[in-house]
Amino acid sequence: MALNINIFFIILSVGLMMIFLLFKPMHIQQHKFIDLPLFELSSFSLYELNKKGLNNIMLGSKATKYNDRYSVENIDYTDNSRNFIANMKSNTGVYKNDIVNLEGNVTYTREDGLVFVAPFITYNKQTTIASTDSNYVLYKGKDRISGTSLRYNNISDQVSSKNVLAIYNFKDKQK
Numbered sequence: 001m002a003l004n005i006n007i008f009f010i011i012l013s014v015g016l017m018m019i020f021l022l023f024k025p026m027h028i029q030q031h032k033f034i035d036l037p038l039f040e041l042s043s044f045s046l047y048e049l050n051k052k053g054l055n056n057i058m059l060g061s062k063a064t065k066y067n068d069r070y071s072v073e074n075i076d077y078t079d080n081s082r083n084f085i086a087n088m089k090s091n092t093g094v095y096k097n098d099i100v101n102l103e104g105n106v107t108y109t110r111e112d113g114l115v116f117v118a119p120f121i122t123y124n125k126q127t128t129i130a131s132t133d134s135n136y137v138l139y140k141g142k143d144r145i146s147g148t149s150l151r152y153n154n155i156s157d158q159v160s161s162k163n164v165l166a167i168y169n170f171k172d173k174q175k
Contacts (some may be wrong), residue, residue, distance in 0.1 A: 038065045044072060055081045056125070058095060069096035077102070082128055082154055085111040088121065098125040106132075108152075115139045116150065128154035136161075142169045 044063035048056040056079055060072035075093030077100055079086045091104025103120040108130055118136035123129070131151045138145040138152075138159070147161035 035066060038067060040064045046070070050081075053080075055079075060093070069094055075100075075102060077123070079123075079125060079128065079154075081125070084154060086123075086128070086130075086154055088123060088130070090121070099123070100125070110154070113140055116152070118150065130154070143167065 041063045042061065044058075044060040046056075046058040046063075047054060048058075056077070058070070058072065058078075059076040061074040062072070064071045072093045072095065073091070075088075075090055077088045077093065077095075079088075087109045088100065088102055088106065089109075090102035090106040093103070094101045100123040101120070102123065105117075106119065106121045107115065107117050108121060108123075109115050116130075116136050116138035118132040119134045121130050121132045123131075129151060131149075133149045135148055136146065136150045138150070144167040145159075145161070146165045148163040149161060151160045152158075
């Protein structure tokens, strides 16, 4: 039985109209990712070298590298670029544009025995200034200083603080 060409085109047209009316195209939602990690590492170690040698060391249990920063868990950061080596440890840290923001049980230790602890610290590599606007406790030997904010300059060895309570032990002169 021969099919008339007109009937063929009518059936084809009806089929195409059914597809057009009954089937909806899949709607794909597009997402705009603003802050996408480039890569993630475990047991992270970063060594910064300059012409003089080892400048900085940053260690951590996990690190995520973004386009403009590193986000590190269990950070252990050592600055070897100045006269005194400074080491900072905390639960988390963000390293961006020569600024290290440390948060959670932060301990700042300098090789001459200066130690201070605070909930969070911001450390500027260029100026070597460690600062916090939270309660802190600073130790050096048997001396103890506490306060509500701290600004410590590693180059000039100057400390400025608010609401200071200091326990200072004077040295006895031996004859």
